[in-house]
Amino acid sequence: xxxxxxxxxxxxxxxxxxxxxxxxSDLVGNILPFWLKHAIDPKxxxxxxxxxPDLKPDPSALRGALLTSRILWTYSAAYRRYRTxxxxxxxxxxxxxxxSHFHDSxxxxxxxxxxxxxxVLQDRxxxxxxAFAIYALSEYHAASGRPEPLEIAIxxxxxxxxxxxxxxxxxxxxxxxxxxxxxxxMRLSAGDMNVPKSQNTLLHVMEAYACLLRVWPDADLERxxxxxxRVMVDHVLQGDTGHxxxxxxxxxxxxxxxxxxxxxxxxxxxxxxxxxxVNHAPLRERICSxxxxxxxxxxxxxxxxxxxxxNQGGPQGLTNTGKDWWxxxxxxxxFLNAYEIGRxxxxxxxxxxxxxxxxxxxIDRTHGEWIRSVDRAGRPAxxxxxxxxxxxxxxxxxxxxxxxxxxxxxxxxx
Numbered sequence: 001x002x003x004x005x006x007x008x009x010x011x012x013x014x015x016x017x018x019x020x021x022x023x024x025s026d027l028v029g030n031i032l033p034f035w036l037k038h039a040i041d042p043k044x045x046x047x048x049x050x051x052x053p054d055l056k057p058d059p060s061a062l063r064g065a066l067l068t069s070r071i072l073w074t075y076s077a078a079y080r081r082y083r084t085x086x087x088x089x090x091x092x093x094x095x096x097x098x099x100s101h102f103h104d105s106x107x108x109x110x111x112x113x114x115x116x117x118x119x120v121l122q123d124r125x126x127x128x129x130x131a132f133a134i135y136a137l138s139e140y141h142a143a144s145g146r147p148e149p150l151e152i153a154i155x156x157x158x159x160x161x162x163x164x165x166x167x168x169x170x171x172x173x174x175x176x177x178x179x180x181x182x183x184x185x186m187r188l189s190a191g192d193m194n195v196p197k198s199q200n201t202l203l204h205v206m207e208a209y210a211c212l213l214r215v216w217p218d219a220d221l222e223r224x225x226x227x228x229x230r231v232m233v234d235h236v237l238q239g240d241t242g243h244x245x246x247x248x249x250x251x252x253x254x255x256x257x258x259x260x261x262x263x264x265x266x267x268x269x270x271x272x273x274x275x276x277x278v279n280h281a282p283l284r285e286r287i288c289s290x291x292x293x294x295x296x297x298x299x300x301x302x303x304x305x306x307x308x309x310x311n312q313g314g315p316q317g318l319t320n321t322g323k324d325w326w327x328x329x330x331x332x333x334x335f336l337n338a339y340e341i342g343r344x345x346x347x348x349x350x351x352x353x354x355x356x357x358x359x360x361x362x363i364d365r366t367h368g369e370w371i372r373s374v375d376r377a378g379r380p381a382x383x384x385x386x387x388x389x390x391x392x393x394x395x396x397x398x399x400x401x402x403x404x405x406x407x408x409x410x411x412x413x414x
Contacts, residue, residue: 011352012345013414019352020407023332026363027400032078034368035393036090038386039071046097047071049116051387055367062121062389063114065102065129068094070394072136076143077401088143095140095149098133103152107179108159109133113389123178127164128188128201130156135208138215153212160205161224169251170231171197172205189390193247195255199236200246203267206232210274226278232271233283233290242297259313261302262327265334268294269402272337288341295338298331299350304376307353308361321376326395328358333399336406348410351403370396 038055041048047068049061072094079087101118102110110133112122137153140146163180164172173196174186187194188201209225235252236244244267247255268291275287302310309327312320335351338344361378362370372391375381385391
């Protein structure tokens with residue numbers, strides 16, 4: 001295995017199948033078994049809100065719909081790939097948890113969080129959370145064949161279009177109240193700005209709509225997706241910098257000059273996937289060019305000498321040199337996507353080096369799953385929870401599915 005501090009020699013397409021096997025081995029031998037074994041709370045018939053690095057659940061932790069939705073998507077997608085009955089049972093469990101504990105039967109949509117006793121803590125309709133519900137329910141419909149998940153996904157889509165979409169300036173508002181009325185504090189988390197629109201929320205509405213379109217090719221949904229893609233490239237993308245802005249006013253004035261390299265490289269491939277799902281060739285071509293540009297800038301500015309994505313930067317350079325688990329996962333797919341578009345060997349090599357770093361520094365050989373974050377030197381840092389409100393199997397599980405499929409397509413061309 002290459003040293004985490006020494007650039008690897010270019011390996012080319014001949015290595016694609018070997019990397020596919022390594023990534024798939026982690027997915028089916030580590031990530032998916034870990035969540036099957038440690039995520040379920042059998043007493044409460046739900047998922048643990050938090051499991052520490054010692055694998056002990058924290059019964060006092062609040063629970064979020066986001067974690068349940070992401071588990072539902074992951075195991076639905078894994079079942080579609082492998083047809084393993086355990087994966088479908090996990091998806092069934094997640095679907096029941098999402099509907100029985102988080103669904104708002106009165107106003108529609110899904111609550112954001114619950115107290116440990118199962119009562120509602122935050123009843124707000126966070127657009128980000130509704131997007132992940134649509135994403136998960138659409139994938140679960142495709143995996144299970146059940147019509148009800150699709151019906152609910154469509155219902156939530158209509159609620160977002162009716163209440164969260166800005167019909168004049170474009171995009172979607174961050175959050176609304178339980179009854180879909182405006183609220184003053186729309187922050188996604190304590191670390192986010194209180195602004196009406198954000199790149200992170202818009203990115204995942206786009207991702208959710210792409211998944212919904214695959215199972216429900218509706219003309220109005222496609223038009224909404226095209227409008228959102230235009231918002232992403234005309235307002236969220238910051239000129240020719242190759243970066244996406246993070247926070248915006250209603251009329252798209254940037255409210256921060258910070259750069260999230262993980263969101264940039266994730267957006268590069270999600271934009272491509274979304275554009276490929278609509279009937280708009282000029283927009284697809286434009287977005288393919290943008291995706292390569294984002295990968296180039298991320299490679300030049302955000303990748304450390306060990307191949308890892310650093311967390312954040314700004315106009316004056318790096319501002320957070322930590323290396324969280326999810327940007328590393330997204331970099332593998334993001335750079336593969338750029339290689340598939342432009343066939344520049346440096347992008348394929350960047351994807352390989354991202355995986356080398358993951359294997360060397362993030363995969364937990366003792367307790368399973370991945371370490372949440374390491375510092376610039378590769379030492380575990382910060383919150384080490386294995387399962388939490390935000391620590392989920394979605395990023396690394398999706399990389400296991402997405403990167404393996406792309407690498408095998410590439411390997412078949414050699």
